[in-house]
Amino acid sequence: MEIKANLSLDLIADILSRLPVKHLLCLRCVSKLWRSLIGDPDFINLHLRHSLDSRTNHTLILKNTDLHTADLASLGPFAKLEHPLMSYNHGVEIQGSCNGLLCIRNIVEDMAIWNPSTRKYQVLPYLGSCKGYVCGFGHDPIADDYKVVKIIQLGGADGKPLESEVKVCSLKRNRWRKIQDIPCVSSFPVANGVFASGALHWILTQKLDLSEENTIVALDLATESFREVPQPECERMIYQLNVGVLGGCLCVVANHGDARVDLWVMKEYGVKESWTILFSLASEDVIGSLRFLKPLAYSSCGNQVLLEHDKINLFWYDLEKKKADDVWVPGMPFSYETEVCLQSLVSLNVKRRKQNGEDNRDIKKMDDFLSEGFKLVL
Numbered sequence: 001m002e003i004k005a006n007l008s009l010d011l012i013a014d015i016l017s018r019l020p021v022k023h024l025l026c027l028r029c030v031s032k033l034w035r036s037l038i039g040d041p042d043f044i045n046l047h048l049r050h051s052l053d054s055r056t057n058h059t060l061i062l063k064n065t066d067l068h069t070a071d072l073a074s075l076g077p078f079a080k081l082e083h084p085l086m087s088y089n090h091g092v093e094i095q096g097s098c099n100g101l102l103c104i105r106n107i108v109e110d111m112a113i114w115n116p117s118t119r120k121y122q123v124l125p126y127l128g129s130c131k132g133y134v135c136g137f138g139h140d141p142i143a144d145d146y147k148v149v150k151i152i153q154l155g156g157a158d159g160k161p162l163e164s165e166v167k168v169c170s171l172k173r174n175r176w177r178k179i180q181d182i183p184c185v186s187s188f189p190v191a192n193g194v195f196a197s198g199a200l201h202w203i204l205t206q207k208l209d210l211s212e213e214n215t216i217v218a219l220d221l222a223t224e225s226f227r228e229v230p231q232p233e234c235e236r237m238i239y240q241l242n243v244g245v246l247g248g249c250l251c252v253v254a255n256h257g258d259a260r261v262d263l264w265v266m267k268e269y270g271v272k273e274s275w276t277i278l279f280s281l282a283s284e285d286v287i288g289s290l291r292f293l294k295p296l297a298y299s300s301c302g303n304q305v306l307l308e309h310d311k312i313n314l315f316w317y318d319l320e321k322k323k324a325d326d327v328w329v330p331g332m333p334f335s336y337e338t339e340v341c342l343q344s345l346v347s348l349n350v351k352r353r354k355q356n357g358e359d360n361r362d363i364k365k366m367d368d369f370l371s372e373g374f375k376l377v378l
Contacts, residue, residue: 052342062338064336067082076329087110093106097195102115117345127176135192136200140170145170150166164182165181180224183204198222234264251278303319304316
């Protein structure tokens, strides 16, 4: 039996926005109009928003010598992920992840922005090798541009603050340029920046006395200016403070030595009073020490949090039962670094916006196509 149904363009887009990227890439072959719809920036943004809101279409990447990836919902099986920056040792470092794009770097300092789902990438201009630096990668929502930030340590002596240089390369400009220096500090950030709410975040120490509280410093990618982010009211005796991102919100991991780790989440960005303890973990709750804990993602239903522990194992923490369950999947390396990457259609090509006439012609073509009706075979 055949049923003909006339479906609106908005309804077709809504249905398709719920599919994984690999299925959408196949559906581009249905017709030129479907290819145009799936490649349209508005549809790409619709698919992106749906994946973020529903906590679907996420992958977990494990980095050892090679990259291995698995669907976050099932956590297995892991498959080898080939990257575009092959060099003599094949290794690559992930500098950041945003909206399905990864910023990667190889041993000879080549850098690229790469979409593993579509396998498209763009190599950045070569900046040269530096002895000490950290990076960050994120999205400028005002310019709708993706930016790589490199904070280069230039040195410092005789108790003077460290000198640094901050450079930015965006997809649209495709060149490195110097911006405002990082605020005067006496310690250099030791980890890459964490992207949340339109800004990159690092932990810095503003004074020479290492017993002084650390500071969360943010670089707004739209204004390209630094600012301080208010911290949660943690206990004074904290051995280590790290920033992360969980569910799109800035979070802080407060490590109280081997005794306890607190995970704070900033529910409303920039508002100090919105810091909330999501959970606390004692040393007896996990196997091994609590030296390093990295929050990765919520489960699809939101009642569990996936965490990386000391770069040697993963576990789900149940927020209701207050219980940790280890995760082990065949094919996982013994030690690894982790990154969560969204499966998206986000393009690396900076295209001009269509004129009103072009949009109207495309809509008319799609309406003509839809008026013929889809044949659904039951």
